[in-house]
Amino acid sequence: MLHRTIKDSENVTVQATNSPEEELPKFRLPQGQSSASVAYQLTEDELMLDGNERQNLATFCGTWYEPEVIKIMSDAVGKNMIDKDEYRHTAELEERCVHMIANLWNSAQADSTMGTSTTGSSEAAMLGGLAMKWRWRSANESKVAKVPNLVTGPVQVCWHKFARYFDVEIREVPLRSGRYVSDPEEIVSQCDQSTIGVVNTLGTTFTGHYENIEELHRALDDLQEKTGIDVPIHVDAASGGFVAPFLDPGVRWDFRLRRVVSINSSGHKYGLAPLGVGWVIWRDESHLPEDLVFRVNYLGGEMPTFALNFSRPGGQVAAQYYNFIRLGFEGYQRVMSNLRNCAAFIGDEIRSIDRFEIVSDGRSGLPLVTWTSRKGEVDLYRLSNQLRSFGWQVPTYTLPSNLESTVVQRVVVRQGFTLELARQFVSDLQQALKYLDANPMAPTANSHRKGGFSH
Ligand SMILES: Cc1ncc(COP(=O)(O)O)c(C=O)c1O
Known part of the structure; x- marks a missing residue:
């Protein structure tokens, strides 16, 4: 506000x-x-x-926690993440998490990796963007007067913020009907000498699809071969960073690809930590320019910091660590596979309703389902409103550039959502549809959202 x-x-x-x-x-x-x-x-x-958080099917962020997580949050309520000299063990847990995540994302340098926790993916994305801008500037001394550009697929609003706040032109390639991720060739056609990097998303906000980062990588290799222009990739894995490693190990999107210089993810989404923690990891030291790092000595020690905030809570990082050691690889894999099963169940049920057309069915990409109304037969804004009477919060929004006229509805499946809840949701959705058939002029209080949606 x-x-x-x-x-x-x-x-x-x-x-x-x-x-x-x-x-x-x-x-x-x-x-x-x-x-x-x-x-x-x-x-x-x-x-x-x-609204009831567990029935908030709009958010990607966690709304269910084990009691131990709540206890850790309460135990750490007074710990400031920035006071690394005073709270050395909270800082140590942060470091362990950075290395665990780098290893999960196949960093060859997982033991000497550079990375930090942040308040969320937005801050993490901005740090990744800044590092790319600084590196581009130092490699292009003669062009410093020019506004550099960032080429992207369909990105979350944090990248538009990054571009505006840090004076970078954003070139977001438009989507095409039936294709909900960027086309690597179109991305490449937007790159030039002033491109600081390309951002692709592992699990887009709008439909949950993974962008094809391996194909993008190949297309950028071709560009370099033909023109000499060498463009790095930052992967916005806000949600997918803690889904793909457990469910889709064969998808190559991370540090296995040479051009991937940095990756961000939200601990508080599929990382299963409480709200207020994100992560950004760089490929190696050379991709985090030294002059972005501040060293402060007034907290004790000589603490290096690269962050937009100064103070921020330490509990989320401790809770992230708890989840890592509590669940391990197999535990995360089990949670994620349950979520994908739930999403696939909802996807199948939605597909069976002939007035809907599936955009993403929950079987691949993020565990979420998006659909449109076939030939506009159902007013999805009205349906969202009707679902509220059962407590379900389900967003209706328009897709980004070039597909703005496509209105979709989305359900994000998160930890704590069970098959039983999914069945109840589908039954309530059918009731809501029946009600709308009988009352076609039912109110549409959500119509103010028609301008778009950014969860
Ligand atoms: C792809 C993507 N990037 C960035 C963000 C912003 O993340 P955060 O809310 O952790 O700042 C989101 C949020 O949904 C997202 O989906």
Whole structure:
């Protein structure tokens, strides 16, 4: 919320039910104190009115945790990730995670890899983008006056932010009907001497498809052979980074490909950690320019940092470590394969409804299902709204450039979602469709979302 004008009528008071004599202003700091129980109840009353997280099928982020994760978060509530000298063991857990992830992503340098935790994939992506921009600049001294460009497939909004905030032109190649990932040849046609790199996504936000990074790699090799232009790849594996290694080991998308210089992923998505942690790993030291790293001595020691934030919580990193040692490779594989089975079940059920057309069926790529309405027979915005009456939050949105007229609906399957919940969801979806058939003018409160969607 960047700006909101508070109307006089809104500036009322809130009351605690077990202490109705206590009234607090809504938008001004109260003059006096309240008891902890009253303040807690007032806060909880507001939170209770949010949608139920487990039924939020829009988000990629975790909404289910083992009690031990909650305990670790609570134990670490006072630990600041930046205080690496004071909390050396939290820093040590971060380092172990970096090496484990580098190894998972087939880094040949997993023992001496460069990487860091971040607040999420957005920050991780920006650090990856900055490193590519710095490297391009130092290799192209004579061209520093020019605005460099970044060529991408269908990217999440964080890359548009990166381009605008850090003065880089973004060249997002348009999609084509029936093709929901970028065409490597089209990507290559957009590359030139001022290209800092290409971003491809392992599991796009819009449909969950993996982009074909190996094919892109080959196309960039050809470009270099013909023109001498050498373009690196950053992989945005926000979701896929913790799915593909367990379910699709044969897909070559990571450091096995020479041009992949950096990869980001969200610990708080399929990494199964609580909200607030992402990761970025570089191929090796040479891909993280030294002058992006700040060394501070006022926290004790000489701490190197490459981050957009300074302070941030340490609990998420500790919880990430817990999940790594708790589940191991086989545990993650089991979780991910359950999720893919659930998604495939939903995909099959959606396919059997003849008014829908499947865009991604959950059997490959991310464990999610997207569909459109065949010939516009179902108003998907109305359907989203109707599903809310069962508690399900299911987004309806338009696809990115060139396919903006395609409206899709998406269900993201995450840890904690079971086959039983999937069956209930499908049954509620069928009820919602029946209701809409009988009430074609049912409200469409979600229509304000028609401009797009960025989860
Ligand atoms: C492909 C992709 N990149 C980046 C992001 C941003 O991730 P975060 O929410 O961790 O900042 C998302 C979020 O859904 C995403 O899907």
